[in-house]
Amino acid sequence: MEILDFEFMQNAFLAGFILSIVLAVVSFFVVLRRYSFIGVGVAHSAFGGVALGSLLGISPTLTALGFAVIVSNAIGYVGRRERLSTDTAIGIFFALAMALGVIFIGLSDKYNTDLFGYLFGNILAITRTDIVVVGVLGTIVLLACNFFFKELLFVAFDSEVAFVSGMPVVFLDHFFLTILAFAVVISIKIVGIVLVSALLVIPGAAASQVTDRYAPMIAVSIGVALISTIGGLIISYYADLASGATIVTLASLIFFIMFGVGRLRKRQRGASI
Amino acid sequence: MDNIPYGRRFPVRSAAGSFNKQAAGLKNPVIAELNDVWVGYDGKWVLKSIFLNCNAGEILGIVGPNGAGKSTLLKVIIGLIQPERGSVSLFGKKPGKEARLDVGYLPQISHAERSFPVTALDVVLMGIYSRIGLFSRPGRKEKEIAMDMLSRVNMAELAGRPFGVLSGGQQQRIHIARALCSNPRLLLLDEPSTGVDSVAQEDFYLLLAKLRDENGLSVIMVSHDIGVITSHADRVACLNIEVHYHGEPDMCISDEVMEKVFGKDLKIMVHDSKCATCHMRHEDV
Numbered sequence: 001m002e003i004l005d006f007e008f009m010q011n012a013f014l015a016g017f018i019l020s021i022v023l024a025v026v027s028f029f030v031v032l033r034r035y036s037f038i039g040v041g042v043a044h045s046a047f048g049g050v051a052l053g054s055l056l057g058i059s060p061t062l063t064a065l066g067f068a069v070i071v072s073n074a075i076g077y078v079g080r081r082e083r084l085s086t087d088t089a090i091g092i093f094f095a096l097a098m099a100l101g102v103i104f105i106g107l108s109d110k111y112n113t114d115l116f117g118y119l120f121g122n123i124l125a126i127t128r129t130d131i132v133v134v135g136v137l138g139t140i141v142l143l144a145c146n147f148f149f150k151e152l153l154f155v156a157f158d159s160e161v162a163f164v165s166g167m168p169v170v171f172l173d174h175f176f177l178t179i180l181a182f183a184v185v186i187s188i189k190i191v192g193i194v195l196v197s198a199l200l201v202i203p204g205a206a207a208s209q210v211t212d213r214y215a216p217m218i219a220v221s222i223g224v225a226l227i228s229t230i231g232g233l234i235i236s237y238y239a240d241l242a243s244g245a246t247i248v249t250l251a252s253l254i255f256f257i258m259f260g261v262g263r264l265r266k267r268q269r270g271a272s273i
Numbered sequence: 274m275d276n277i278p279y280g281r282r283f284p285v286r287s288a289a290g291s292f293n294k295q296a297a298g299l300k301n302p303v304i305a306e307l308n309d310v311w312v313g314y315d316g317k318w319v320l321k322s323i324f325l326n327c328n329a330g331e332i333l334g335i336v337g338p339n340g341a342g343k344s345t346l347l348k349v350i351i352g353l354i355q356p357e358r359g360s361v362s363l364f365g366k367k368p369g370k371e372a373r374l375d376v377g378y379l380p381q382i383s384h385a386e387r388s389f390p391v392t393a394l395d396v397v398l399m400g401i402y403s404r405i406g407l408f409s410r411p412g413r414k415e416k417e418i419a420m421d422m423l424s425r426v427n428m429a430e431l432a433g434r435p436f437g438v439l440s441g442g443q444q445q446r447i448h449i450a451r452a453l454c455s456n457p458r459l460l461l462l463d464e465p466s467t468g469v470d471s472v473a474q475e476d477f478y479l480l481l482a483k484l485r486d487e488n489g490l491s492v493i494m495v496s497h498d499i500g501v502i503t504s505h506a507d508r509v510a511c512l513n514i515e516v517h518y519h520g521e522p523d524m525c526i527s528d529e530v531m532e533k534v535f536g537k538d539l540k541i542m543v544h545d546s547k548c549a550t551c552h553m554r555h556e557d558v
Binding site: 147156 | 351353370373374376377378379380388389390391392395396399400402403407408410411435437438455
């Protein structure tokens with residue numbers, strides 16, 4: 001296939017494959033915990049990190065990871081206080097990290113075209129080193145979700161009940177927020193900061209429309225993410241469109257189809273009772 | 274024991290059950306005690322000078338209108354909220370992690386859970402999660418325990434059903450089965466009548482009475498529904514920021530207390546042991 005002749009496309013497909021699985025699993029918990037807006041906040045906070053990295057001349061991935069981890073945990077910490085809602089905490093940290101990003105760009109004497117790639121994704125920029133980073137961070141996220149699966153599920157179901165029955169709820173909250181930050185950072189190069197939150201929500205949300213058990217929901221979520229990412233990359237290559245935007249548009253399309261299927265099934269089930 | 278100022282005393286119930294042997298070894302039958310507890314929020318007292326106790330093997334009903342501090346009170350008992358003044362003791366200890374392991378907590382039924390992708394059995398299994406430790410998944414043994422608990426609440430047939438499609442009453446039984454998995458000595462119920470039709474409510478309270486009699490389980494439930502509380506609790510506390518009454522439901526709760534708790538425009542018919550329908554129900558149990 002002509003599309004696979006290019007090394008950058010091979011890299012993009014490989015990275016896309018790994019991050020689809022990672023984002024789909026994380027998305028399962030994001031949807032169940034109603035963390036969609038936290039995903040948006042954490043993704044945008046990575047912008048501050050990327051700008052800082054390019055200002056200091058160190059790896060933007062590393063600084064983005066630092067920013068995302070700090071901001072996601074700060075949102076969790078502040079949101080737990082009685083006087084502030086998580087919503088408000090996200091609004092504050094999201095804006096602060098973006099503002100810092102703009103300041104860092106201003107301080108940098110060179111105009112860095114790469115920043116646009118970080119905002120909207122740039123598959124041409126994916127190197128073999130990036131694949132290794134995506135592979136390592138992705139594996140950490142998947143292993144973490146696997147090890148703490150039942151605990152994360154219980155806390156998502158009812159955190160108060162989980163706490164009373166002896167679950168370390170506060171630790172699990174911060175643990176998951178850190179995983180979320182990892183997942184965001186590995187997706188930035190393909191989908192971009194602005195659009196990555198969509199992939200943290202859509203696969204899980206689409207799967208929830210057609211399943212009512214957690215194992216099938218995770219499987220369908222992975223399927224949706226894979227079809228969107230791989231399909232989106234192919235379409236963007238042939239139609240010469242932005243890869244991140246194409247992936248997210250395709251994912252949204254799949255969501256609407258599954259939403260319709262879910263409604264239909266519900267109606268049929270209702271009629272049969 | 275002599276310092277208990279009020280209420281029926283339950284030495285140890287005569288019905289068979291493992292808990293009774295355990296209870297026989299306890300010096301103090303009071304399993305939860307609040308001593309002059311004050312809780313404030315935003316400069317206002319939500320709970321004022323609460324003295325309350327729950328004995329082993331009894332159903333304590335706490336009744337009061339919305340905003341009376343009922344849910345806060347439950348959270349204070351399990352240590353989710355720390356009081357500003359006063360002391361709380363749960364099984365003779367401060368309500369910490371260790372004491373909480375002996376408590377089953379049933380929150381108000383929330384419709385937000387409706388689409389959660391778990392079966393009835395999955396929910397019951399959650400009750401065993403903290404016992405099997407990190408990294409491991411529930412196996413055959415755990416599933417057997419969960420099925421056993423489902424049978425105890427007559428829900429074994431619905432084990433494979435998605436939790437969200439079950440009725441309010443069925444969900445409540447699943448929650449009870451989940452709570453029972455950890456072998457609790459005390460159940461805390463927050464508004465157990467919410468979203469449950471009256472027939473399912475009756476069945477539910479019969480189940481509670483059965484668990485109390487057979488397993489020596491203690492129950493603290495809060496509700497705004499005075500009818501429910503007075504007909505199913507062994508002792509009642511009327512709460513509206515302060516406790517206005519703490520005693521047996523058979524005894525007449527004065528108009529003055531009712532007015533303090535619910536306001537002036539309320540007419541209440543209090544059930545007592547002579548009430549025909551309740552009497553029948555007590556016999557059934």
